Amino acid sequence: MEATELRLNNLLIYGNEIVPVMGMENSNNNLIVKIDSDTAIDHRNLKPIALTAEWLKKLGFKEAYRSSSRIRFELSNYCRYDFDLDSNKILQGFLYFGNYIKCNYLHQLQNIYFTLTGEELKIEYELQHAQTTHS
Template sequence: MKASELRIGNYIYKKGAEEKVEHLQSVDSYSGELVNGCQIIGLLQPIPLTNEWLIKFELVENSRSDRYRKRYDLPNDSFEIHFDNDGEYPVFFEGNTLTFVSYVHQLQNLYFALTGEELTIKA
């Protein structure tokens, strides 16, 4: 996983446990010294996007779901994600395929880029 893929607030695995990114840190390739923050990028792994994560983000299954594909509306009604367990899920904006996501941080980053709002676990 590259540091450029992450933002503060993304959910990732760190040493096998789910964590929210609070700081970013990388290792200087020449000196081996730690730089910029508190989390070492090399220890982080992306979290695969699952139905459980969509529910954690309080996405609502919409009426067009069927037994083969669950369809969820993102908090902004213009977006929809199709979840069909193949590992790469299309995200639609106003009916057109926008992109495909496979990991939690990708969905969070896409949502932020398009809305300016964070997609986080609701308390």
């Protein structure tokens, strides 16, 4: 995960916990990320959260389609995310006007959604031990 991928409100894993990016500062060419009012850490100590069906449901996506090769999730505003069950994963990612935007991690989906809509994704989660299994 590159430092340039991060922005405020991204959710990431630190240790075994899910933490939000609350602030960022460049210090000696290292990005220091504030994760709570008392803690700031090097961005390289953070890990991305893999997108899973469980995470999409926490984001308000609903399963709309399932076949032997694909599972599609949709939001009410026509946003879609497809999981390609084939090994090549060509048809996987955020679907925007017929084009797939590759994103495998929660922070990437948060960034794409914000860029396209100007709004934050609403996420229902509890700060607790992270689950990083793939769907």
